[in-house]
Amino acid sequence: MNHDGAPQRSPVGTIAGQVLAGGRPVPQAIVMIIEGEATYPDLAALTDDDGQFMLGAFTPGWYRLEARLGERVHRRRVDVQAGDQQRLEIVL
Amino acid sequence: VLPIVKKRVLNRGTLRRVSGALGAVRGLAGSLLSESAEETDAEVEAELEAAAEQMEVIIGTDDRTRIRNTTAVPWRRICQLTIRARNGAQYVGTGFLIGKRTVITAGHCVFIHAAGGWPAYIDVAPGRNGPSRPFGTVRAIQFRSVNGWVSSKSRDHDYGAIILPANTPANIQGLGGFGFGYWPDSQLRQRMVNLSGYPGDGGKMGPDREPASQWWMARQITSVASRSFAYDIDTVGGQSGSPVWTLQNGQRIAVGIHTNGFVGGNSATRITAPVFNNLKMWRQQGS
Numbered sequence: 001m002n003h004d005g006a007p008q009r010s011p012v013g014t015i016a017g018q019v020l021a022g023g024r025p026v027p028q029a030i031v032m033i034i035e036g037e038a039t040y041p042d043l044a045a046l047t048d049d050d051g052q053f054m055l056g057a058f059t060p061g062w063y064r065l066e067a068r069l070g071e072r073v074h075r076r077r078v079d080v081q082a083g084d085q086q087r088l089e090i091v092l
Numbered sequence: 093v094l095p096i097v098k099k100r101v102l103n104r105g106t107l108r109r110v111s112g113a114l115g116a117v118r119g120l121a122g123s124l125l126s127e128s129a130e131e132t133d134a135e136v137e138a139e140l141e142a143a144a145e146q147m148e149v150i151i152g153t154d155d156r157t158r159i160r161n162t163t164a165v166p167w168r169r170i171c172q173l174t175i176r177a178r179n180g181a182q183y184v185g186t187g188f189l190i191g192k193r194t195v196i197t198a199g200h201c202v203f204i205h206a207a208g209g210w211p212a213y214i215d216v217a218p219g220r221n222g223p224s225r226p227f228g229t230v231r232a233i234q235f236r237s238v239n240g241w242v243s244s245k246s247r248d249h250d251y252g253a254i255i256l257p258a259n260t261p262a263n264i265q266g267l268g269g270f271g272f273g274y275w276p277d278s279q280l281r282q283r284m285v286n287l288s289g290y291p292g293d294g295g296k297m298g299p300d301r302e303p304a305s306q307w308w309m310a311r312q313i314t315s316v317a318s319r320s321f322a323y324d325i326d327t328v329g330g331q332s333g334s335p336v337w338t339l340q341n342g343q344r345i346a347v348g349i350h351t352n353g354f355v356g357g358n359s360a361t362r363i364t365a366p367v368f369n370n371l372k373m374w375r376q377q378g379s
Contacts, residue, residue, distance in 0.1 A: 014206050030184065030292040030293070030303075030329075030330070031329075032292040032293070032328055032329025032330060033328075033329055033353060034293070034328050034329070034353075035353070035355055036353060036354060036355060037354075037355055038354070039247065039352045039353070039354040039359065040352060040353050040354070041198070041200045041250075041332055041351065041352060041353075042198075042327050042328065042329050042330070042331050042332040042350065042351060042352060042353045042358070043183050043184075043185055043198070043200055043201065043204075043329055043330070043332045044183060044184045044185070044292030044328070044329030044330040045181065045182065045183055045184075045329075046174070046182035046183060046184060047182075048180065048181070048182065052181075053181070054181050054206065054207060056204065056205060056206025056207065057200065057205065057206060057245070066293065066328075068292070068293060068294075070303075
């Protein structure tokens with residue numbers, strides 16, 4: 001690491017949760033933000049063996065989240081408040 | 093409002109104008125490091141013509157174009173990343189080669205604050221094309237970023253690098269790399285830029301959609317700030333770390349690193365003089 005940049009405010013929210021299908025965890029599903037009223041990192045999460053995922057660094061605002069495994073897709077709006085740690089259950 | 097699709101046949105004059113928009117810059121300030129592999133003028137012209145033709149099709153729409161021949165230049169220099177965070181979480185992103193063993197990407201691909209910081213490892217697959225990994229996959233454990241990202245979480249300093257291991261196969265070390273440069277505001281405003289990467293949704297709806305496929309799009313820069321710039325190129329999660337490049341005298345020059353989505357315009361960390369110097373140093377470390 002080297003020293004390019006000065007301190008700025010921290011990101012304020014995370015979105016985490018579990019992806020399920022038929023009551024069972026879904027591993028290797030992609031979870032990502034596809035639209036948002038505040039700027040967000042264009043990183044996608046992959047669910048683990050227990051269907052868990054975590055996306056971080058969101059400023060307050062609304063976001064559209066998409067979870068996908070092949071052609072099975074779930075989209076929803078997520079509202080992030082300052083200091084939020086959103087916990088979602090997503091059914092594909 | 094429905095998108096307006098402009099589609100027309102290119103003549104030589106149109107091609108020259110489009111080529112100019114894509115590439116030529118007079119009175120260029122700043123500094124450039126050139127691409128590191130050879131191409132003939134004919135290859136450059138053919139790719140330019142193809143890019144210009146595709147650009148004519150996509151103006152006014154949200155369309156992305158799937159790259160099928162990912163073993164060709166420049167697509168083979170764009171890498172799909174599978175990131176294993178320190179806390180066990182997994183992510184997917186994009187990076188691009190600038191040297192034999194140096195892959196540039198977003199800072200938030202190599203240091204994830206909410207998932208333990210530096211990753212345990214990142215699997216790097218240059219030119220991945222769905223299930224096909226034409227150059228194989230390399231597991232990397234050496235990463236670089238800057239204080240502005242790691243310590244301060246500053247969006248303006250969201251960039252980093254992956255240094256591939258010394259035993260990286262020769263076929264990957266020989267893929268060549270993007271050039272990169274820093275340009276003044278006046279040269280970036282409304283400039284046509286290209287972005288290609290690995291969207292997590294597998295691309296636009298239709299027969300070309302496939303997980304881990306590479307998608308390209310080109311549009312003009314819409315706004316320029318001191319440390320970032322924005323564009324209307326469609327991106328989704330997974331494309332963080334994609335190169336944002338333009339053509340300069342037939343050379344592909346990265347001018348930004350895609351990092352962020354936003355309904356008002358997606359954006360890149362701009363390659364400024366300090367970013368340029370770090371990229372140069374990291375390229376040396378991976379040589």
